[in-house]
Amino acid sequence: MKKDKNILVVMPVKDEHKKTLEQHSQGNKFIYSSYDNVTQEMVQEANVIIGNVDPFYLQEAKNLEWLQLNSAGADPYVKKGVLPEDVILTNATGAYGPSVAEHMLAVLFSLQKKLHLYRDNQNQCEWQDEGGVMSLCGGTLLIVGLGDIGLYFARLMKNFDYHIIGIKRRPGQVPQDIDELHTMDDLDKLLPKADVVLSVLPDSKATRNIFNKDRFEKMKNTSILLNAGRGSAVNTEDLCEALIQGQIYGAGLDVTDPEPLQTQHKLWNVENVIITPHVAGDFHHPATLYRIVDIIAGNLQRYLEGEQLTNIVDTTTGCKL
CATH class of the missing domain: 3.40.50.720 (NAD(P)-binding Rossmann-like Domain)
Incomplete structure (x- = not known):
């Protein structure tokens, strides 16, 4: 020794x-x-x-x-x-799997049930009905970056009857709770199928701006993007436009690009976005x-x-x- x-x-x-x-x-x-x-x-x-x-x-x-x-x-x-x-x-x-996955699950459910809007109303002392919501159950989840966090998130989402598709860098055995396993080559054909997309990608030359205008155009207009990996995977300006134009429904971000997000950035004021300051995987x-x-x-x-x-x-x- x-x-x-x-x-x-x-x-x-x-x-x-x-x-x-x-x-x-x-x-x-x-x-x-x-x-x-x-x-x-x-x-x-x-x-x-x-x-x-x-x-x-x-x-x-x-x-x-x-x-x-x-x-x-x-x-x-x-x-x-x-x-x-x-x-x-x-x-x-x-x-970090449990803490990050639970955090992103809470963000997802808040978006699906418009809890963020009701909290905004509460802060303004407004009693206002925000209309229709999404079901928590059923649908297709696409996890891009199927590591520890992605697998734990899949385990949680299985309880809500989701069909779960995972993307990894390399092919291999299909893990428990994953219904389909693909590589990044299949991303473009899988995006139109997904109701929820979770990105848990690291920062690298290959992953920067991987979620951009072209990719948002392939997604459902009812879909939700979650990012718990690195902010650089998402082109922030393209995301703002996709949300404002209704190309996707909402986004839950624990990471942003840049980080911290500037106080004057327009993303803060986009309606169906929940932003947390890179705290999902901290020691909280x-x-x-x-x-x-x-x-x-x-x-x-x-x-x-x-x-x-x-x-x-x-x-x-x-x-x-």
Whole structure:
């Protein structure tokens, strides 16, 4: 087992989380810090960093062997020159499925039942009927980016009798709760079938602006777009026009492009949009942090014992290998 390693932890952990991380790590030194209090010196001395440190510090991390992110997304860390060569990068895929999926489900149901409009009316002390609504049950769901979050969302939506189509980068065995599995080559022919489209795509050259004017024109005018991946997957200006022109019914966005969305941006005032400020996968639900710590503790034990790590990130795509 490896010893005498400097392990820098940059996460809001409690004593019970520290105990979980340290239980198989005797003979190694743990340094705990908040994101704001991390110093260049801490990063330079670390052999292992657990958590999302400022990428600027990593260029001088000469002793770093492994960076374990507390996020599923790895976009800032796969840019050229951020990480020294030979540093292993892993993420926390598997921790965020429940919290993000539940958040997006709540957003979807709010749009389908016009709860956002009634909340607006309540804020204005207006007693007003907003008319017809959509059923929560039945329909076709298209998940673009079928990872941990997408699979958990599919599991939830199965309870509402949805036909579920998943899109992955590579073909493979059809997962549980998925009725059809396709690759991105089929996106254009699948969009016209979908009542709900969930994007859980990472930021990459291949995914930027993948939801654009042409794609919105292929979607049903009753369809709802949900984005829980990266804002760059959706062309924001094209989305505004599609909503204003009635090409699609609504959008639920936990991520936007740009982010944060400027206060003067017209998307704020489009009627059938619910925007949340990239909080679906944060630490707001206590269970999320426990899942993150468990994933990281398992990887830490593998690292110290010289075993293969899980959730290794492909630095060319930003996705888990």
